[in-house]
Amino acid sequence: MHFYIPVLTSLEEPQNTKTFKLTYNEIDYTNQRMIMKTKLVNNALNYYLENQSELRNELLDFLRIPSISTSEAHQPDILLAADFLVKKLTQLGFEKVISFPTANHPIVYAEKMVDPQKPTVLIYGHYDVQPTDPLDEWNSPPFEPQIEGEYLYARGSSDMKGQIWASVSALQSILRTTELPVNIKYILEGEEEIGSPSLEPFLKQNKALLSCDIVINPDGGMLAPDKPTLIYALRGMAYFELRVFGPSADLHSGLFGGVVDNPANVLSRLIGGMHDELGRVTLPGFYDRVREISPEESEELSKIEIDEEVYKAITGVPALGGEVGFQPVERIGARPTLDVNGLYAGFIEKGAKTIIPAYAMAKISTRLVPDQDPEDVEKGFRAYLEENAPESVRWELDLLSGAPAYLAEAEAPGVSFFIDALKQTWGVQPFRKREGGSIPVATSMKDILGVDSIITGFGLPDDQIHSPNERMHLPTHAKGVQTLIRFFLSF
Amino acid sequence: MHFYIPVLTSLEEPQNTKTFKLTYNEIDYTNQRMIMKTKLVNNALNYYLENQSELRNELLDFLRIPSISTSEAHQPDILLAADFLVKKLTQLGFEKVISFPTANHPIVYAEKMVDPQKPTVLIYGHYDVQPTDPLDEWNSPPFEPQIEGEYLYARGSSDMKGQIWASVSALQSILRTTELPVNIKYILEGEEEIGSPSLEPFLKQNKALLSCDIVINPDGGMLAPDKPTLIYALRGMAYFELRVFGPSADLHSGLFGGVVDNPANVLSRLIGGMHDELGRVTLPGFYDRVREISPEESEELSKIEIDEEVYKAITGVPALGGEVGFQPVERIGARPTLDVNGLYAGFIEKGAKTIIPAYAMAKISTRLVPDQDPEDVEKGFRAYLEENAPESVRWELDLLSGAPAYLAEAEAPGVSFFIDALKQTWGVQPFRKREGGSIPVATSMKDILGVDSIITGFGLPDDQIHSPNERMHLPTHAKGVQTLIRFFLSF
Numbered sequence: 001m002h003f004y005i006p007v008l009t010s011l012e013e014p015q016n017t018k019t020f021k022l023t024y025n026e027i028d029y030t031n032q033r034m035i036m037k038t039k040l041v042n043n044a045l046n047y048y049l050e051n052q053s054e055l056r057n058e059l060l061d062f063l064r065i066p067s068i069s070t071s072e073a074h075q076p077d078i079l080l081a082a083d084f085l086v087k088k089l090t091q092l093g094f095e096k097v098i099s100f101p102t103a104n105h106p107i108v109y110a111e112k113m114v115d116p117q118k119p120t121v122l123i124y125g126h127y128d129v130q131p132t133d134p135l136d137e138w139n140s141p142p143f144e145p146q147i148e149g150e151y152l153y154a155r156g157s158s159d160m161k162g163q164i165w166a167s168v169s170a171l172q173s174i175l176r177t178t179e180l181p182v183n184i185k186y187i188l189e190g191e192e193e194i195g196s197p198s199l200e201p202f203l204k205q206n207k208a209l210l211s212c213d214i215v216i217n218p219d220g221g222m223l224a225p226d227k228p229t230l231i232y233a234l235r236g237m238a239y240f241e242l243r244v245f246g247p248s249a250d251l252h253s254g255l256f257g258g259v260v261d262n263p264a265n266v267l268s269r270l271i272g273g274m275h276d277e278l279g280r281v282t283l284p285g286f287y288d289r290v291r292e293i294s295p296e297e298s299e300e301l302s303k304i305e306i307d308e309e310v311y312k313a314i315t316g317v318p319a320l321g322g323e324v325g326f327q328p329v330e331r332i333g334a335r336p337t338l339d340v341n342g343l344y345a346g347f348i349e350k351g352a353k354t355i356i357p358a359y360a361m362a363k364i365s366t367r368l369v370p371d372q373d374p375e376d377v378e379k380g381f382r383a384y385l386e387e388n389a390p391e392s393v394r395w396e397l398d399l400l401s402g403a404p405a406y407l408a409e410a411e412a413p414g415v416s417f418f419i420d421a422l423k424q425t426w427g428v429q430p431f432r433k434r435e436g437g438s439i440p441v442a443t444s445m446k447d448i449l450g451v452d453s454i455i456t457g458f459g460l461p462d463d464q465i466h467s468p469n470e471r472m473h474l475p476t477h478a479k480g481v482q483t484l485i486r487f488f489l490s491f
Numbered sequence: 492m493h494f495y496i497p498v499l500t501s502l503e504e505p506q507n508t509k510t511f512k513l514t515y516n517e518i519d520y521t522n523q524r525m526i527m528k529t530k531l532v533n534n535a536l537n538y539y540l541e542n543q544s545e546l547r548n549e550l551l552d553f554l555r556i557p558s559i560s561t562s563e564a565h566q567p568d569i570l571l572a573a574d575f576l577v578k579k580l581t582q583l584g585f586e587k588v589i590s591f592p593t594a595n596h597p598i599v600y601a602e603k604m605v606d607p608q609k610p611t612v613l614i615y616g617h618y619d620v621q622p623t624d625p626l627d628e629w630n631s632p633p634f635e636p637q638i639e640g641e642y643l644y645a646r647g648s649s650d651m652k653g654q655i656w657a658s659v660s661a662l663q664s665i666l667r668t669t670e671l672p673v674n675i676k677y678i679l680e681g682e683e684e685i686g687s688p689s690l691e692p693f694l695k696q697n698k699a700l701l702s703c704d705i706v707i708n709p710d711g712g713m714l715a716p717d718k719p720t721l722i723y724a725l726r727g728m729a730y731f732e733l734r735v736f737g738p739s740a741d742l743h744s745g746l747f748g749g750v751v752d753n754p755a756n757v758l759s760r761l762i763g764g765m766h767d768e769l770g771r772v773t774l775p776g777f778y779d780r781v782r783e784i785s786p787e788e789s790e791e792l793s794k795i796e797i798d799e800e801v802y803k804a805i806t807g808v809p810a811l812g813g814e815v816g817f818q819p820v821e822r823i824g825a826r827p828t829l830d831v832n833g834l835y836a837g838f839i840e841k842g843a844k845t846i847i848p849a850y851a852m853a854k855i856s857t858r859l860v861p862d863q864d865p866e867d868v869e870k871g872f873r874a875y876l877e878e879n880a881p882e883s884v885r886w887e888l889d890l891l892s893g894a895p896a897y898l899a900e901a902e903a904p905g906v907s908f909f910i911d912a913l914k915q916t917w918g919v920q921p922f923r924k925r926e927g928g929s930i931p932v933a934t935s936m937k938d939i940l941g942v943d944s945i946i947t948g949f950g951l952p953d954d955q956i957h958s959p960n961e962r963m964h965l966p967t968h969a970k971g972v973q974t975l976i977r978f979f980l981s982f
Contacts, residue, residue, distance in 0.1 A: 235745060239843045248807025253830045254726060254928025257858050258822035259802050261812030264831035264853075265766065271756060272763025311750050316739030319882040321752030331749035339744045340755035341846050343836035347854060352730045352891045354856055354928075355832050362755075363838060365845055367748050391810040400843045437745025 037489065043177040044485045048169060052478070055172065056152075058088070059165040062127075063154040066143045069105055069128035069194045078190050081127045082106045085164070085188055092172055094186070096209075102198035105190030109209065112171075112184045119413060119491060120183035122212035122451070124219070124441060125164040126192030129156035130466045137468035150474050157472035158463035163218040164188065166458055166477060170484030182491035185212055192219075196441060203448040214414040214454060215445045216487075218480075221459040223304060223431055225476050228422040228483070230415070231455035233333060233434035234442060236368035236405035238377040239341075242267070242385075243361045245394040250346065250355040260356055261392035264345035267360040270388055274338055274364075279323040281338045281366070283380040284387075289371045291407075293326075293334045301329045304431050314461075333434025337367045363400075367436065374402025406443050412452035414487070421486035422456075425479050458483075528980065534668040535976045539660060543969070546663065547643075549579070550656040553618075554645040557634045560596055560619035560685045569681050572618045573597045576655070576679055583663055585677070587700075593689035596681030600700065603662075603675045610904060610982060611674035613703035613942070615932060616655040617683030617710070620647035621957045628959035641965050648963035649954035654709040655679065657949055657968060661975035673982035676703055683710075687932060694939040705905040705945060706936045707978075709971075712950040714795060714922055716967050719913040719974070721906070722946035724824060724925035725933060727859035727896035729868040730832075733758070733876075734852045736885040741837065741846040751847055752883035755836035758851040761879055765829055765855075770814040772829045772857070774871040775878075780862045784817075784825045792820045795922050805952075824925025828858045854891075858927060865893025897934050903943035905978070912977035913947075916970050949974075 048055070067081035068074040082099045085108045090097045094110035105128060113120075132142040132155055140146040145154035152162070174180055187210065189199055203210060222229045246263035247256070276282050293301070306328060308320050322331040331337075341364065346357030366377055378399045389395050408415070422430040435455070442453040458480030464470045539546070558572035559565040573590045576599045581588045585601035596619060604611075623633040623646055631637040633646035643653070665671055678701065680690055694701060713720045737754035738747070767773050784792070797819060799811050813822040822828075832855065837848030857868055869890045880886050899906070913921040926946070933944040949971030955961050 237745075237845070239845070246806075246808055251806060252928060253828075253832060253856055254728075254858055254926070256802075256806060256823070257828040257830050257856075257927060258813045258826055259811050259819045260806050260808055261810075262830045264834050265762060265829075268759040268762035268831065268834070268853075269766070270763070271759035272761070275756065275760070311747075315737075315742060315747060315751050317737055317751055317883055318885060319752075320750050321881065321883040322749045328750045332746070335749055337744075337748040338756075339748050339753045339847055340759065340836060340851075341744060341844060341848070342838040343755050343759070343834045343848075343851060344839040345831060345834035347833040348835040348852065352854065352856070353832060354728070354730070356830055357832070360831075360834060361839065362759075363843065365744055365748075365843070367745055390812065392808055392812040394809060435745075436748060437743060 040178050041486055041489050044170075044173040044489065045482060047177045048173040048481055048485065051173070055165070055169045059162065060145045062161050062165065063145045063156055064143055067128050067156070067190065068131050069191055070131055078105045078128060082108050082190060085127060088168060089186060092168070092175055100202065102191070102202065104194070104198060107190070107198065107202050108186065108188040110186040112180060114180050114183055116183075118181065118183055119214070120185060120212040121414065121488070122185045122187060122210060122215045123167050124215055124217045124445070124453070125160060125167070125186070125188045126190065126219070127161060127164065127188050128190045128193050129161070130159065130193050132468070134468060139469055142470070147474070151471040152474055153469060153471045155470050157470055158459040159465035159470065160219050160457070160459070162472040162477055163457055163459065163480075166218065166480040167216070167484055169481045170488060173481070173485055174488055180488065182488055184488070185210065192441075199441065200444050200448065203444055207449060210449055212449065212451055214412060215442070215451055217439065217442055217453045217455045218457040219439065219441070220435065220455040220457040221461065221463075222457065222476070223306070223433065223461070225460060225473060226426070226428065227304075228426045228428070228430040229433050229456065230419060230422065230430055231433050231435045232408045232410070233370070234406040234438050234455070235333070235336070235436055236372065236374065236403045236443075237365055237438055238368060238374035238402045239363070239365045239400045240378070240381060241361065241363055241398045241400055242270075243359055243396045244270070244389070245359045245396070246392070247356060247358050250358050253354040253356050256356055261390060262356045263393055264357050264360040266390060266393050267345065267362055270385065271340060271362060271364070273388060274384070278325070279321065281336065282384065283338070283377065284383045285376060285380040286336065289373065289376065290336060291370045293330055297334075298327070298330065300432060301334070301434070302327055304329045304433060329433070332436035334369055336369050336372060339365050339367070341365050368405050370405045370407045373404060374399065378402070403438060403440070403443055406439075406446060408452040408454075412454075414491075415454060417490035418454050418456065418487050421483045421490060424486055425483045531669050532977055532980050535661075535664040535980065536973060538668045539664040539972055539976065542664070546656070546660045550653065551636045553652050553656065554636045554647055555634055558619050558647070558681065559622050560682055561622055569596045569619060573599050573681060576618060579659060580677060583659070583666055591693065593682070593693065595685070595689060598681070598689065598693050599677065599679040601677040603671060605671050605674055607674075609672065609674055610705070611676060611703040612905065612979070613676045613678060613701060613706045614658050615706055615708045615710070615936070615944070616651055616658070616677070616679045617681065618652060618655065618679050619681040619684050620652070621650065621684050623959070625959060630960055633961070638965070642962040643965055644960060644962045646961050648961055649950040650956035650961065651710050651948070651950070653963040653968055654948055654950065654971075657709065657971040658707070658975050660972045661979060664972070664976055665979055671979065673979055675979070676701065683932075690932065691935050691939065694935055698940060701940055703940065703942055705903060706933070706940075706942055708930065708933055708944045708946045709948040710930065710932070711926065711946040711948040712952065713948065713967070714797070714924065714952070716951060716964060717917070717919065718795075719917045719919070719921040720947065721910060721913065721921055721923050722926045723899040723901070723923055724861070725897040725929050725946070726824070726827070726927055727863065727865065727894045727934075728856055728929055729859060729865035729893045730854070730856045730891045731869070731872060732852065732854055732889045732891055733761075734850055734887045735761070735880070736850045736887070737883070738847060738849050741849050744845040744847050747847055752881060753847045754884050755848050755851040757881060757884050758836065758853055761876065762831060762853060762855070764879060765875070769816070770812065772827065773875070774829070774868065775874045776867060776871040777827065780864065780867065781827060782861045784821055788825075789818070789821065791923060792825070792925070793818055795820045795924060820924070823927035825860055827860050827863060830856050830858070832856050859896050861896045861898045864895060865890065869893070894929060894931070894934055897930075897937060899943040899945075903945070905982075906945060908981035909945050909947065909978050912974045912981060915977055916974045
């Protein structure tokens with residue numbers, strides 16, 4: 001992580017701090033500075049208000065490009081979308097606007113360096129979109145954007161061309177009305193929906209080019225239209241395949257049932273024993289390095305107030321489950337879990353076949369929290385199997401992938417500015433949330449570039465991303481642009 | 492079951508018993524009877540010795556007919572095989588030789604009624620054979636029989652054209668040298684390898700035609716070349732499909748892991764709890780009606796002396812499993828079991844997908860012993876699920892099929908004769924065995940015709956039935972013919 005003198009000091013007495021330790025309610029806004037800053041923000045906001053239609057029309061053009069990254073047939077569209085961004089960023093006055101070729105789809109890079117002494121924000125985005133099937137469930141063609149009421153319907157509107165456009169709109173509003181007080185870099189990939197295979201190599205090969213102080217990753221989304229959200233933690237993962245082998249071939253369950261242990265029964269028993277009655281994972285040492293949630297954080301998280309009925313409605317389950325003693329947001333974000341992702345043994349077609357299967361297989365993922373280590377989890381898993389698997393079977397365990405959890409430094413550069421910008425725009429205290437999933441991009445940025453990510457975004461849970469009728473809530477999008485204007489002008 | 496005056500009495504003083512209560516060591520062989528019987532047996536055995544090659548050549552012709560019942564293309568061959576039997580039985584002097592058409596393949600019926608007052612033996616067999624794939628693993632073409640050393644290689648040689656031919660050879664040897672002292676009926680189906688769909692309807696529609704005192708079912712086989720075997724019990728079955736439903740669609744295991752119970756984990760836990768530490772099934776009431784093995788039967792069964800190393804070698808497992816406190820032959824034949832035949836949930840392809848699956852499924856079969864009832868077992872299963880499934884899932888349980896166990900009456904007509912014939916031929920005490928599987932034909936004969944089956948046969952465990960290079964052990968086959976000659980002449 002880079003340390004630098006906050007830009008604020010240029011408007012005040014020089015300070016001796018070299019880090020952003022300020023939070024929005026600690027900042028001593030002098031009257032003079034307040035007035036200047038407000039003027040700049042208002043000019044930019046006014047610009048956005050006056051040019052909102054034009055910016056939105058440009059977004060519609062961007063959305064018309066069917067940049068589906070999974071599809072060979074859409075390779076030309078991917079290039080069109082990359083080119084669209086190159087043109088727009090060049091037009092905004094960005095420099096070094098480059099479409100880097102990769103093994104698959106190009107990574108668009110651009111920078112606007114106003115002063116090497118000033119901090120640098122790296123904005124991450126992806127211009128590729130999900131496929132559109134089932135196409136007949138769309139109410140309007142996915143690449144012919146439609147505005148209906150408060151919503152803009154199009155593939156990629158929420159995930160995440162609309163998110164890219166929010167930052168573009170905010171930067172245009174600033175650049176056309178004043179000087180940018182912070183360096184901006186863009187990294188916009190075209191492979192997010194196919195697992196970002198080129199991103200890590202690109203980060204590794206271009207560390208100097210990408211050097212920055214903070215990443216804005218607007219691929220996260222908000223809890224609700226009235227709940228601006230900042231994600232400060234992601235769970236890690238250790239994903240396993242466990243295979244239990246019994247007889248050398250499927251056996252007749254009548255002729256051998258009673259003398260040959262059944263690998264499918266054994267596997268079930270092993271999995272059944274991986275949780276105790278409190279819903280805790282029983283793998284040896286699993287909780288040894290789990291950082292407990294502080295009472296303060298628990299209190300903070302409880303503000304999110306997602307009640308159980310909401311989860312039941314979203315998921316369709318008759319009752320919730322999980323570890324006893326923790327609220328749902330903690331169970332998802334701050335507690336590790338163990339889930340079977342797939343199970344297979346023997347005969348699974350329609351009807352009946354009477355066999356003792358030769359083997360049984362389970363895909364088992366553990367979601368990890370700080371400071372759990374995937375390799376420690378694997379060791380614990382092996383110890384569990386050694387202790388609990390009967391001698392009548394052989395087993396094999398593979399760690400298919402592992403990544404530790406991600407926890408942003410609470411005092412990472414710019415975080416307080418971002419929280420403040422959200423609060424000023426929405427008029428409510430933003431929610432700080434731990435996310436249950438992984439965002440590999442954030443982990444890569446931390447591991448390779450050494451910088452934290454502000455994981456945010458102005459998409460909503462019901463935007464139907466990855467599904468038919470993907471949409472973007474226009475008022476929330478506009479608030480997102482305002483937030484970004486305030487954020488960039490905070491420096 | 493029919494009762495009748497044993498034919499033996501025609502050679503002795505009339506007896507007042509109407510049942511076969513005799514066992515071989517209780518029979519009071521008078522010298523005169525012994526001499527007569529021995530003469531008849533010797534004549535028949537000599538005939539077999541002299542005509543063995545010719546009979547074998549006929550069997551080779553029978554084996555050349557590729558009567559694969561699963562294959563539409565082999566329908567003409569099925570008819571050829573049925574016709575082959577019709578001709579042979581007619582030639583032997585059988586009457587009412589009929590090839591009954593069914594929905595699929597004909598059932599060949601034939602009878603030789605020497606005296607309606609005498610007992611009737613119904614011989615069951617099937618003239619259809621398994622498919623031959625993988626064909627390239629055969630050392631010689633499956634329908635071009637080859638004799639190598641003591642073995643005859645051909646599809647159907649052991650399962651079970653060779654078994655049919657053993658009784659045909661025995662009966663020809665008797666019919667050409669003396670008078671048959673017992674009525675014989677044949678029922679030879681062509682659908683055994685496809686589950687005998689026409690057999691039960693045929694039995695129901697032809698109860699009078701098929702009336703008999705005992706069934707010989709030589710589809711059972713022997714433990715070893717030096718261990719003539721009689722199977723007196725078969726396990727029954729209750730076969731279930733259990734489905735556990737969680738969320739209405741697969742969920743992201745990161746975003747929901749911790750609040751949504753995973754149906755695959757729940758299913759595993761449920762299955763894991765279906766056995767206790769002693770390997771006993773925990774479904775409520777499961778053992779309530781299990782008939783315990785008497786010390787005498789346990790002692791008798793222990794003579795089979797199949798040691799654990801043999802089971803390990805056959806199955807390839809590193810160690811045996813099963814219920815604590817019972818020997819392997821008891822665990823297979825006389826104790827009920829619960830086995831998972833198939834397991835499915837979520838993602839089972841290569842690689843990783845991070846989901847909480849919407850549902851999980853298991854095929855679970857219980858093998859039942861006397862006097863367990865499949866419907867009771869289903870009730871116990873439901874009670875187990877009601878008690879143990881969490882509220883966070885829904886479950887469905889289907890009983891796919893159910894049949895009680897089969898236990899032949901120890902004093903069923905002819906059993907003692909058969910045991911005696913085996914003993915005289917092999918020179919050792921035959922093994923009486925409980926079989927772990929089901930032979931639905933035996934259960935149907937008992938249920939519909941009310942008669943017990945002598946489940947036997949002269950096939951060996953390493954005959955590779957259902958596999959490439961199926962074979963028949965010629966010396967064992969010859970002993971089988973001798974046994975059957977002795978058996979038929981015992982009446």
